[in-house]
Every structure is written in structure tokens, then in C-alpha cells.
Amino acid sequence: xxxxxxxxxxxxxxxxxxxxxxxxxxxxxxxxxxxxxxxxxxxxxxxxxxxxxxxxxxxxxxxxxxxxxxxxxxxxxxxxxxxxxxxxxxxxxxxxxxxxxxxxxxxxxxxxxxxxxxxxxxxxxxxxxxxxxxxxxxxxxxxxxxxxxxxxxxxxxxxxxxxxxxxxxxxxxxxxxxxxxxxxxxxxxxxxxxxxxxxxxxxxxxxxxxxxxxxxxxxxxxxxxxxxxxxxxxxxxxxxxxxxxxxxxxxxxxxxxxxxxxxxxxxxxxxxxxxxxxxxxxxxxxxxxxxxxxxxx
Numbered sequence: 001x002x003x004x005x006x007x008x009x010x011x012x013x014x015x016x017x018x019x020x021x022x023x024x025x026x027x028x029x030x031x032x033x034x035x036x037x038x039x040x041x042x043x044x045x046x047x048x049x050x051x052x053x054x055x056x057x058x059x060x061x062x063x064x065x066x067x068x069x070x071x072x073x074x075x076x077x078x079x080x081x082x083x084x085x086x087x088x089x090x091x092x093x094x095x096x097x098x099x100x101x102x103x104x105x106x107x108x109x110x111x112x113x114x115x116x117x118x119x120x121x122x123x124x125x126x127x128x129x130x131x132x133x134x135x136x137x138x139x140x141x142x143x144x145x146x147x148x149x150x151x152x153x154x155x156x157x158x159x160x161x162x163x164x165x166x167x168x169x170x171x172x173x174x175x176x177x178x179x180x181x182x183x184x185x186x187x188x189x190x191x192x193x194x195x196x197x198x199x200x201x202x203x204x205x206x207x208x209x210x211x212x213x214x215x216x217x218x219x220x221x222x223x224x225x226x227x228x229x230x231x232x233x234x235x236x237x238x239x240x241x242x243x244x245x246x247x248x249x250x251x252x253x254x255x256x257x258x259x260x261x262x263x264x265x266x267x268x269x270x271x272x273x274x275x276x277x278x279x280x281x282x283x284x285x286x287x288x289x290x291x292x293x294x295x296x297x
Contacts, residue, residue: 122248
């Protein structure tokens with residue numbers, strides 16, 4: 001979605017109303033994701049505006065978690081300094097932090113950074129996944145929410161959340177697939193749930209959305225920063241770890257870790273379909289269905 005100057009004016013008015021002490025010499029659209037709009041101010045600050053009440057609730061959780069984990073991870077992470085008060089159904093209206101410098105990993109040519117950056121990312125996940133349980137309990141970290149779960153309380157455990165996600169897939173996604181692919185998807189899902197061992201891992205704090213665009217790389221030092229913790233929550237460490245990161249990961253690993261890892265990778269297009277249906281984005285739905293059929297064909 002393209003944002004014109006009228007929208008920028010609205011964002012400037014919003015920030016000015018909540019943070020009158022903040023100079024707004026230069027304001028521009030930094031980006032727009034599924035859940036929020038990112039605004040850059042004075043080339044130094046980033047403000048995220050939630051699109052839906054459920055996203056605002058996620059931001060409140062994100063603020064708590066970032067404060068709690070800061071002493072335990074070496075990678076640079078956002079420090080929320082500006083928090084807009086609640087408005088209407090939104091528990092927080094806007095969140096701002098000083099911009100983390102670096103090039104998004106998604107914009108760096110594949111292979112050009114070698115193992116150095118992979119090692120940094122693996123080390124970040126190892127630190128994140130071994131944060132003491134008492135710290136996470138103190139921060140009231142909930143279980144990870146799967147796409148489409150906008151309930152106030154969320155799931156009570158990993159299996160319940162995943163089961164609700166699969167129920168949504170059966171109801172809303174599988175009917176959209178071509179007939180030859182449908183039974184394959186159903187078999188993969190049923191096989192996973194048929195094995196109790198798939199749910200006997202030690203739960204950890206997940207970033208929950210560790211995509212390449214959420215990792216900022218200092219190309220000279222090889223150091224990283226990690227942003228967008230909105231989906232963080234308790235869950236299976238295999239969900240966070242990309243296959244190519246496994247050799248650099250020192251967190252909790254069990255004998256079924258890689259098998260679960262492969263299963264979660266297959267679920268990626270389902271998130272796209274469900275979100276596309278939520279926001280009525282036909283192009284997103286079509287593209288995600290195409291990826292899904294290629295994955296399961």
C-alpha cells in the first residue's frame with residue numbers, strides 16, 4: 001500500500017499530539033508490514049503505529065519483553081522510549097525507539113557475508129532461548145500466538161495454539177487448494193500431531209518472526225541488531241532456528257529438533273494465506289497459495 005503526503009501529515013499530527021517535546025524536523029514512511037506502519041523521524045527515531053487492537057496488545061507485551069531480555073542478549077535490540085497512551089480499543093497508540101543502524105540482511109547478497117553473520121544470528125538465538133525461566137515469568141511472557149489468533153487470553157500451551165492454527169487451515173485454507181494437494185497437506189498435519197514426541201521439547205522465549213528483514217547487519221564489523229519482537233512468546237525453539245543456522249546454534253536441541261524445524265518451514269505460506277484473508281488482500285492469498293502448492297506438491 002502506498003502512503004501519500006496526506007497520510008504523512010496525519011502521522012506527524014499523531015506524533016506531535018502524543019510527544020510535543022519531540023522535534024519533528026523530518027518525517028517519512030519507513031515501511032509498512034502486516035501489523036504496523038513504521039515512521040522515521042529525523043533520520044534517528046522509528047515509530048510504529050499498530051493497525052489493529054490485537055497488534056496494540058502485542059506491542060504492550062513487546063515492551064515488557066524487550067526490557068526483561070536486554071541484559072541477556074549481546075545483539076542490539078530496540079529500546080522503547082516513547083509510548084503513546086491508549087486510544088479507543090488500542091491499548092497503546094504508538095511506540096518509538098532510537099533507530100538501530102545497519103543493512104537489512106534481506107538486502108545483502110546471499111553468501112557475501114559468509115558464516116560470520118550466521119554465527120552472530122545463531123549466538124543471538126542461543127542467548128534468547130536460554131534466558132532464565134524466572135525472568136520470563138516475571139515479564140509475564142505469554143505463549144506464542146499463531147496467525148489468526150486475536151483472542152485476549154491466547155493459547156494455554158504450544159499444542160493448543162498450533163491446533164487452533166491447524167483448525168483455521170482446515171476451515172479456511174485447504175478448500176482453496178487444488179484437489180491433488182489437499183490430502184497431502186492433511187496427511188502432513190495429521191502425522192505431526194500423531195506423534196506425542198513432537199510436543200515434548202523444553203519451551204523457550206521465541207522471537208517468533210526472525211525474517212531476514214528483521215536482522216540489521218553492520219557490514220564492517222559483522223555485528224547484528226534484531227528488531228520487530230511483536231510476535232515473541234513461549235514455544236518450540238525449532239520454530240525460530242533456520243536450517244542454515246543449526247550449526248551455529250547452542251540452544252536446547254533434541255533428537256526431533258530438525259524434523260520439527262522442517263515441519264514449521266512448510267507452514268510459512270499458511271501464515272500468508274490467513275493474513276491475506278484477514279485484510280482482504282487477494283494478491284497475497286494467491287501468492288501464498290502458489291507457494292504452498294509448490295511446497296507440498
